[in-house]
Amino acid sequence: MTALLTQAASFGFTAGTSFGSLHMLLMSVTLTQGWRYGLLIVLTPLLTDAPIIVLMVVLLSSLPPVFAPLLNIIGGVAVFFIAWRAYQSLRRPTSYDPQASAKVTRETLLRGIAVNLLNPAPYIFWGTMTGPLLVEAFTISAVGGVLFLLAFYGVFLGLMALFVVMFDRLRGVDARLTRWLTTASLVVLAALGVQLILRGVSGLSG
Secondary structure, eight states: OOHHHHHHHHHHHHHHOOHHHHHHHHHHHHHHHOHHHHHHHHHHHHHHHHHHHHHHHHHHSSSOTTHHHHHHHHHHHHHHHHHHHHHHHHHHHHHHHGGGGHHHHHHHHHHHHHHSSSSSHHHHHHIIIIHHHHHHHOOOOOHHHHHHHHHHHHHHHHHHHHHHHHHHHHHTHHHHHHHHHHHHHHHHHHHHHHHHHHOOOOOHOO
C-alpha cells in the first residue's frame, strides 16, 4: 500500500507541475482577479474529476476509438473560446463592483469547470495511468482507495495553491508585468486550444 500511495503522490506532483490549460487559466485569473478567484480554479478538479474517474475506470474498454479525437476537438474549441473571452475582458478593464462579486465568482468557477471537463488530459490521465492504480488501491481496501485519492489530490491541489500565491504576489510588482504575463498566459491557453483541435482532426483523419 505504501508503494501505491507514493505513486499517487508522484502522479499528483506530475499533474501539479505539468502546465496545461487549467494552469494557464489559473495564472490569468489570479493575475487579473486575485488569489480568491485563483483558489476557485484550484477547487474545480474536486467538482469535475469524480465523473471523469468513473467514466474512465468503468467504461474505458467500451468507449469507441472516435471518443478521444472528438473530445480533443470539443475541448480545444472550448479552451480557445475561453482564452478569447478572457482576452476581450482584459482589453476592457472595469472597476470593482461589490454587487457583481457573486456573478464574477460564478463565472470564474464555471470557466474552470468547463476547461477541466472538456480537457482531454484528465481523461487520458485517469484512463491510462492513475485509474488502474486507483482500482488496485480499492481492491486492497476502501480505506486504501480513499488514501490514494487523498495522496494524489493533496499534492496536486497543494501545488496549484502555491502557484496561486506566487501569481498573486506578482500582481503587486508591476502593473505592466502583470498585464504582460496575463496576456502571455492567454496566448498559451489559446495555442493549447488550437493544438487540441489539430490533434483531434489528425486522430479522426488517421
